Amino acid sequence: MEKNIDKNIHSNKIYFESSVVTAQRLFDEGLYEDCINFIEKTASFGWFNFSGYYKSESLEILLSEIQKKIIVSPPLHKKKSKTGKILQICSKVYTSGGHSKLLYNWIKNDNTKKHTILSTRLSEEELKAVSEFYIDSPSNLLQISVKSSSKIESIHLLNEQPLNEYDMIVLHVHPDEVITNIVLSQKYIQTPVFFVNHADHVFWLGTSISDIILQIRESNIPLDMERRGISLERQFFFPIPVENTFNIEECKENTGKFIQLLSTGTAYKYNPNDSHNFLREAYKIVEENPEVIFNIVGIDQDSEYAAKYKHARIVLHGILPASQLAEIEKRADIYVEGFPMASFTALLQTALRKVPFVLHYRPLPLFKLFNDNKDHHVIYPENLEEWHNEVNKLIHDKNYRKEVSDIQYQYILNNFSLQVWKSRVQKLYDTANNIAHRIWSSSSDRYYDGDNEKLLVTIDRRTFSHYSFTERMSLKGKYFVYKTSRFKNKNIHYFSSKKQLLNYFLKK
Secondary structure (H helix, E strand, C coil), X not given: CHHHHHHHHHHHHHHHHHHHHHHHHHHHCCCHHHHHXXXXXXXXXXXXXCCCCCXXXXXXXXXXXXXXXXXXXXXXXXXXXXXXXXXXXXXXXXXXXXXXXXXXXXXXXXXXXXEEEEECCCCXXXXXXXXXXXXXXXXXCEEEECCCCCHHHHHHHHHXXXXXXXXXXXXXXXXXXXXXXXXXXXXXXXXXXXXXXXXXXXXXXXXCCCCEEEECCHHHHHHHHHHCCCCHXXXXXXXXXXXXCCCHXXXXXXXXXXXXXXXXXXXXXXXXXCCCCHXXXXXXXXXXXXXXXXXXXXXXXXXXXXXXXXXCCEEEEECCCHHHHHHHHHHCCXXXXXXXXXXXXXXXXXXXXXXXXXXXXXXXXXXXXXXXXXXXXXXXXCCHHHHHHXXXXXXXXXXXXXXXXXXXXXXXXXXXXXXXXXXXHXXXXXXXXXXXXXXXXXXXXXXXXXXXXXXXXXXCCCCEECCCCCCCCCHHHHHHHHHHCCCCCCCEECCCCHXXXXXXXXXX
């Protein structure tokens, strides 16, 4: 298995590197629309099929060069004095997930600024529908879409916005976002750009255009100094704001005969690997403890993974609306962090209900929210046995459960509560007042294939078309694409027949 993982990373690396060269060929042939789409596809591949790279200097430079070719005039609006306006840019937002909640929590809990949301991939109607899910009166919120069937058209639409009239631009974008990279690589942009690093464990575009990286977990700051070459001065710890407006004592009253365990996360975060299998361990817990009901939110009961570990007291809820999730959190006695990948927002919002939590065992640095803090019982178990012992002790010892919940709650309150977040956001605004946007030279890319990366390559794999957006290339360019297709990668769709190959070379 270890050899197969090493082979997968190396195979992904070869494809990623060849794709960077193909993107350059598309640019050289003047196929800018195809080139932009191909870069997005390459970044998507780097995101979902880990290639050993956390960034790409070549792609960042190429996106900047495309900007010089397709944007013929600077932004229409000159820089103004402080306006109290913030532009929050997203690729997409959803009615679930931590990165969407972070964006909307920022807007809901900050009435000192006027916020605008701009989406590059949702229509205005789609954007407003999501906003209505989070905000009671979204009519007061300016919402803009630059979505188009043409990337170049989307770029022009974004460039027409009064970008220099904002005090700051905040990016909540997907790791493969190209539109913001192109527009914000202009030297005429003066508004500082802040990048919310909600996908800190994977490849993403944006290092060259981001003045400040907002880190949702402090433990990632040294990692990004090394892996992405982002200096300490360009990083800002910006914890996930979690609101606790509920009655804590009411939440803790559980009069039922069962001990309610809860774990929450997106389904793919639970995908098992050689060292971590969450449902298998959940099954052992309920088998050993007849008084336990294990609620798991995010995994669908009809999934192939779930079928292997069916149990009457393992309740798989799938994806739930926030109101239903809140009811389950209210009844929870113990929160169990998911693995191999944790869901940080889910843990924090449950911990602020004064629910004691068990962190996942032997985590890799990329998946740790906290630094170890034994004084506040913030401890990552060394192995599976320690993890089981901690879960069982919390189940069986009510006094211990109370003791742990008290000290963990105080730690979370002091570091991740809404009040603490508000003080951080004011400091962030002070920072924005003292800097201007600039384009940052990217450091050379480093290839990584350690334990972190071996886990990453097993988590989420998606298939991509090998030759999309290259069909208008010259014959010489197409031949290059054909040659690279000989380096087989199971995550790439290749020419399936001689007829398909012939059509590819003949198509103009």
